[in-house]
Amino acid sequence: xxxxxxxxxxxxxxxxxxxxxxxxxxxxxxxxxxxxxxxxxxxxxxxxxxxxxxxxxxxxxxxxxxxxxxxxxxxxxxxxxxxxxxxxxxxxxxxxxxxxxxxxxxxxxxxxxxxxxxxxxxxxxxxxxxxxxxxxxxxxxxxxxxxxxxxxxxxxxxxxxxxxxxxxxxxxxxxxxxxxxxxxx
Amino acid sequence: xxxxxxxxxxxxxxxxxxxxxxxxxxxxxxxxxxxxxxxxxxxxxxxxxxxxxxxxxxxxxxxxxxxxxxxxxxxxxxxxxxxxxxxxxxxxxxxxxxxxxxxxxxxxxxxxxxxxxxxxxxxxxxxxxxxxxxxxxxxxxxxxxxxxxxxxxxxxxxxxxxxxxxxxxxxxxxxxxxxxxxxxx
DNA sequence: CGCTCATGTGTACGCTCGTACACATGACGG
DNA sequence: CCGTCATGTGTACGAGCGTACACATGAGCG
Numbered sequence: 243x244x245x246x247x248x249x250x251x252x253x254x255x256x257x258x259x260x261x262x263x264x265x266x267x268x269x270x271x272x273x274x275x276x277x278x279x280x281x282x283x284x285x286x287x288x289x290x291x292x293x294x295x296x297x298x299x300x301x302x303x304x305x306x307x308x309x310x311x312x313x314x315x316x317x318x319x320x321x322x323x324x325x326x327x328x329x330x331x332x333x334x335x336x337x338x339x340x341x342x343x344x345x346x347x348x349x350x351x352x353x354x355x356x357x358x359x360x361x362x363x364x365x366x367x368x369x370x371x372x373x374x375x376x377x378x379x380x381x382x383x384x385x386x387x388x389x390x391x392x393x394x395x396x397x398x399x400x401x402x403x404x405x406x407x408x409x410x411x412x413x414x415x416x417x418x419x420x421x422x423x424x425x426x427x
Numbered sequence: 428x429x430x431x432x433x434x435x436x437x438x439x440x441x442x443x444x445x446x447x448x449x450x451x452x453x454x455x456x457x458x459x460x461x462x463x464x465x466x467x468x469x470x471x472x473x474x475x476x477x478x479x480x481x482x483x484x485x486x487x488x489x490x491x492x493x494x495x496x497x498x499x500x501x502x503x504x505x506x507x508x509x510x511x512x513x514x515x516x517x518x519x520x521x522x523x524x525x526x527x528x529x530x531x532x533x534x535x536x537x538x539x540x541x542x543x544x545x546x547x548x549x550x551x552x553x554x555x556x557x558x559x560x561x562x563x564x565x566x567x568x569x570x571x572x573x574x575x576x577x578x579x580x581x582x583x584x585x586x587x588x589x590x591x592x593x594x595x596x597x598x599x600x601x602x603x604x605x606x607x608x609x610x611x612x
Numbered sequence: 613c614g615c616t617c618a619t620g621t622g623t624a625c626g627c628t629c630g631t632a633c634a635c636a637t638g639a640c641g642g
Numbered sequence: 643c644c645g646t647c648a649t650g651t652g653t654a655c656g657a658g659c660g661t662a663c664a665c666a667t668g669a670g671c672g
Contacts, residue, residue: 254638254639254649254650255649255650258650274545274548274549275461275545276460276461276545278633279628279629279630280629280630281628281629281630284651284664289650290633290650290652291649291651291652291653292633292650292652292653293650294630294631295630295631295632295633296649296650296651300630300631301629301630301631308459314515353544353545353548356541356544356545357545359538359541359589359593360459360460360538360541360542360545361595363459363538363541363556364459370648372593373542373593373594376590376593390602393598394587394606394609394610395592396586396590397583397586397587397589397590397591397606398582398583398586398587398610399586400583400586400589400590401583401584401585401586401589402579402582402583402585402586404544404582404585404586404589405561405578405581405582405585406582408544408547408557408558408561409558409561410558413578417575421582424579424610425579425583425609425610427590438669439619439620439669440619440620443620464659464660465657465659465660466658466659466660474620474621475620475621475622476621476622476623477620477621477622477623477662477663478620478621479660479661480660480661480662480663481619481620481621485661486659486660486661486662610672
């Protein structure tokens with residue numbers, strides 16, 4: 243905890259740009275893309291509003307960089323989990339974890355990946371992030387399955403987790419695993 | 428074509444409320460939930476702005492009624508298709524059609540169902556619509572499959588179609604069908 | 613025919629937003 | 643030690659929004 247800056251302005255603040263991107267991710271997870279504004283990000287990061295336009299050309303750019311960073315961070319965790327997995331079951335488990343983490347945000351109900359999908363529908367930069375993100379789990383599965391199967395397993399996992407999150411009657415992780423095993427048999 | 432009203436105000440316009448909801452759906456499909464405003468809906472429906480607040484208490488109410496209407500319309504088409512289906516393959520095909528229609532909006536890329544998921548994350552009324560919507564396809568599949576299988580097939584279809592829509596390298600309908608058949612074997 | 617009031621309209625208010633931009637400031641080279 | 647200028651800040655502007663509400667209007671009744 244080097245920091246407890248709070249009130250006083252910090253004249254020189256290298257890495258502020260990075261902190262702003264992190265703050266943006268917090269806001270997205272908290273309020274959704276629709277509730278993400280320059281002012282809210284600045285408030286969360288405890289910097290003046292002007293700092294936003296100083297560091298970024300536009301709000302879209304902030305969103306794109308935030309999602310990109312999230313994808314990179316998720317990828318790191320994912321690669322660790324996948325590295326630990328030596329068989330198909332382990333790979334499947336890693337992908338389930340990846341999808342689950344991306345679908346279930348901090349405040350109970352939010353769905354970061356789905357926010358990204360919607361935002362990407364109208365923002366080409368985000369579309370590239372989305373596709374890279376999806377490609378990663380497919381690539382990982384292809385270490386253990388043929389391409390067609392990898393694709394289908396990937397889609398199955400996403401569908402199952404998505405339904406699981408949105409349902410009143412959520413599936414348990416065991417049920418998800420069972421469905422995938424059944425598919426692979 | 429009874430109507431070409433365009434310019435002149437129509438003093439008495441029964442059914443205008445309905446037309447506004449339809450206009451709202453057009454706007455959602457066109458601009459997304461984020462781009463849906465009172466003014467835009469009024470413009471599309473060619474009515475004055477004041478008409479919106481006269482007919483609806485809030486924009487949220489418009490969104491909820493619009494999504495509800497869409498779900499009802501989709502359900503009608505779905506029930507027809509499903510009525511024509513007498514076997515498992517037919518039921519699966521009907522669900523694929525339902526999901527596809529809800530995922531692929533008019534302007535190429537839009538994803539009505541995903542817009543709904545995001546909106547529902549912060550709007551309890553929409554959450555109910557979402558769940559009813561999902562329940563419908565599951566119920567339909569349960570005519571032909573046991574509940575656990577129905578749930579899994581439903582999720583598989585949604586995942587496959589979602590990935591198919593978002594991918595640069597979309598799966599063909601045949602590939603989707605093949606994946607589901609493989610699952611059912 | 614004329615009165616009445618549900619129905620429908622136009623406008624304006626208060627707010628938040630993205631963005632621009634003139635100004636402050638302090639690190640650093642000379 | 644001082645001048646300079648990249649770095650960082652505060653504020654204001656114009657646009658677009660949801661919503662409220664005073665007013666217009668014409669259908670239907672007596």
